[in-house]
Amino acid sequence: MLTFPKCPRLFGWLIVTILLLVAIAFLAPQQLPVSLYKLSLVSMAGVVGYWLDRSLFPYARPDALTDYCAVDDIESLEDLKLDEGENPEPILAEFDTRANIVFGLAMLRRAIIVGCAMLALGLGA
Template identity: 50%
Template sequence: MKLPRMTGWLLIALALSIIIAATAPQQLPVSLYKLNLITIAGVVGYWLDRSLFPYARPDSFLARDLEDIENTTEVEDPPLQFELETFLQNDLLFATSMLRRALIVAASMIAVGLGA
């Protein structure tokens, strides 16, 4: 049986929570509060990206089915190769939209984490 990704980090977080509960139980509500704020900031950052760029979502550059891929013309030497099937010449748009979303989500989480 293969464990889900990030299982190791989940176990480390649980171990640290147990240590905090044993050494300073009054800090557990503070930790949960901060975890809640960061989680909400990630969700808000995601929806901020979706509302700011409704026509440039990362999934809009993916091929929906094999007919979409077969109806495009072949490029001689594509600069980027991905595991996901994208429309030809949209690989760069796909990558930049994913990076844009990651930066917006990260910026919102950092802003909340810093208390801004």
């Protein structure tokens, strides 16, 4: 059976972008430098927004929050006195839900900061 190698994420969008650049080059070659300039500005704004988020919230990185919440909560369960035969699963589920909410909010915060940086630079250029 013939198998194809797995394409990287967003590979289809890369192909569409290249096709659009080729179309711009044929239809309006004088606009190609402008398009590349704007693309570089928006890409740079994304990187600046990401590093701005990391600088403003050094201890609230999304990838570190889930590990921190999970480890902190599991360690606190060891100190919890449960009656004999009591099931700790609902407590674990509550801690897991809280960790997921913290993780989700940190990712949302980062997306908003990066998006605003990209929008600000895109509108200002």
